[in-house]
Amino acid sequence: MAALRIRQVRLHKKLSLRKLAELAQVSPGLISQVERGLTQPSLDTLRQIARALDTPLFSLLDDNVEQVAVVRQNERMSIQSASGVQYQRVSPGFGSIEMLAGFLPPGGSSVGQRWSHPAEECVLVTEGQLLVDVGDDQHCLQTGDSCYFNSSLPHAYRNPYDTDVRFIVAITPPSY
Secondary structure (H helix, E strand, O other): OHHHHHHHHHHHOOOOHHHHHHHHOOOHHHHHHHHOOOOOOOHHHHHHHHHHHOOOHHHHOOOOOOOOOOOOHHHOOEEEOOOEOEEEEOOOOOOOOEEEEEEEOOOOEOOOOOEOOOOEEEEEEEEOOEEEEEOOEEEEEOOOOEEEEEOOOOEEEEOOOOOOEEEEEEEEOOOO
């Protein structure tokens, strides 16, 4: 469904395929292949495209917009990155807050390099330990601990520990 939504948002914003590729720092051929459903973009590429479109990442994956929604556990939209993080969208994908259930295996990270975006985040560890890198600081969170920060600061979630970690992230406004 990402193919349809990327094209819809691009056309709504009156962007050419080449302009979107330039803004997202990817090739026009890649955008074309993604829009035609010929390839699945990586999480990092989706983030770049979402940022270029000024659109929340998960909104590119679903075009079903409702005013009230129940998100069943077995129907959650999922995404995984090469760096190890797995996210399931807990929120329905509309409104002013995005909720994600995250999972990191030992050695996993949310991103290759810290990144920033215009939002606020609060992360709650539900199982295990999570290292939260924000700006120049690192915060080790245990089960039940939470950390709030301004997402405009470069940040990343990491699991340098020997066990899996599960966490919930709230992001407002929904971001990339």
